[in-house]
Amino acid sequence: MLFGVLGPLDVRYPDGRPAEIGDGIHPRVLSALLLRPNRWVDADSLAEVVWPDRVVARADRLLWDCVHDLRRRTPFFDDTAARIDSRPHHHRVNIGENELDSLLFEELIDIGRDLLDSDAPLAADYLGGALRLWRGVPFTLLDTNYSRLEAQRLADLRWDALGSLVDALVLADRAADAVAALRSAAAEPPGREDTWRRLVAVLRQAGRPIEAAAAARKAARVLGRDLG
Template sequence: MLFRVLGPLEVVHVDGRAADIPAGAPEDLLTALLLRPNAWVSAESLAEAVWPDRTSAVPARELWPVVHDLCRLIPLFGETSARIESMGGRYRIGIGEGELDSVVFGQLVRDGRALLPTDPETAARCFRAAADLWRGTPFARLDTYHSRAEADRLTRLRWTALDLLVDALVALDHTAGSVALLQALTAEDPERERTWLRLVEVLTLAGRPVEAAAASRKAARVVGQDAR
């Protein structure tokens, strides 16, 4: 089973069928559990994520019907144990290797970083595969400290992966690919100064001074406006 959190929540069976996770409390609870896979999470923390505008004296009792519904929709973890477990007012979801896209994403970035000095071609494939997992903002349905912190961490890591992909393309002398990627990234976030600097650098090294100067002027306008 594949759980996708790098964008709107998706749950996909091994045969490619999408699991029908009802919107509202079931979707929010599953998202909150996937925020900390294989870890015990208190009922209080989960209830805060699912129902941020109310408090409960017995959050575990309120969560139980939602957990029960999810257990019917999600297959067992392995062959015998429940995918979602409960113990002493806490819950956890069992996630195996390769089942959660945010974890796969992080591993691809680590693999690419390790390979970059000696095998930039394979490293580039790792970084591209990592970037391709993204479909939108992670954990956007939740508004908790943990969800915001994890979304920020993953977003920063995505930009790191894209920066490293540029490094890999430059090492492979793929100038056209690195320029196209950097131009796309400046369009995605025009106020990110580092991307403009890399674009000017790559254009200069490629012997395209006119384009480098134009990019530098545009960067000064866009980033300068943001500074004001």
Template sequence: MNDMVLFGLLGPLRVRHGGTEIDVGADKPRTVLTALLAAPNTWVPTEAIIDAVWPHARPPSVRDNLKTYVWMLRGALPGRIEGRPGAYRILVDDHELDTRLFEHSYLEARRLLASGSPAAATTRLRAALRLWRGEPFTPLDSDHATTEAARLRELRWRSREALTDSLLATDRAGEAIRELQAMLAEDPLRELTWYRLLVALDLDGRRSDALAAYHRARHHLRTELGVEPGRELRTVYQRLLITEPALTG
């Protein structure tokens, strides 16, 4: 395989070698490349690629067009794209995909946090989250890409929650609170995120704000889901009401 290339899939497709952007063509060849990178080192059926590039109407010359786009991509990325009857695949290493780098950094940060190294975990998590530039696999529209993008978005959320845990463990409650508030502005139905916010506010000496946050959480859950807060959230609320010492989670 040729020198390392970084393929950016956590947002619009970006391909770089060193600090230089590699031109991989206009929209359709970029979609072909994204479809291949969504299943790296795996034979992707020609029909699946065609469906991704032409989701609505196929031109009569669709197969010739696809061959042209693959030829263009092979010129931009020598030695990377292989073909066989009815399928193509792209050869990449895990460390060349920002999706894999993100997952590896998240798992390593979790290990660091569990082993009592929250400062190192914070550094890892911030680096992992900086890899995100937008929606994964843009502009690819396929069942596989949709499923994988949803999985990665959930992992990003967990990374942000883990970041707040590492910040709290290093006495940086204010930073954790700001991150949790930003997360809940995006999705106010995450009970565990509300739980973390209540704990962080209490650790920051803001018990009245923590109680108010519980009532906001309850309002969202009742209004939008028709349910009451779960046991964990109710328990932390009760502990706040009896003014125990600052919660530790």
């Protein structure tokens, strides 16, 4: 994995060494390009992301210079080509297979869900692999409507994938692993009622009524209401 946006921005070379992206606008510009991988992004859109609260003189030139520097700082594309392409007033970051965590995240989830009915153990492997890519809130350096919507979409997808993972683990007779995944998720603030409800249900289905009752009581304390 060369580029990570599922959490703080992380850029690495193929050998695992971290890439020094620089400070100032560099991380925001790269994050904005990674928000739309393999697509041309016009300079006006980039400027809106990098400077959301003000108009900057010569923004196009500043972005051009920044992108030129980022080419030097980022891993090559396909081992030989510059990672970022430019043409007048537009820039594009090139991303290959398994190079950007957000794209791989969605791909693994899709594969896992497709396998759910036919091969639950393998589905659990794919879904678990996707969820392990998550390090925190995506695109934290950006503050635009689009970046917030994309971050929320990925967060919602993560929680949906957790539900699919629990389904796969239960079908694969791995109730203990399902409980562990739900306990870990339930511990994240703020508490999510659907996660707690699923934890209680899985514990009951697994023949662990005492733990289910304890989880229900804890959920009531965390959420401030009885699950019923």
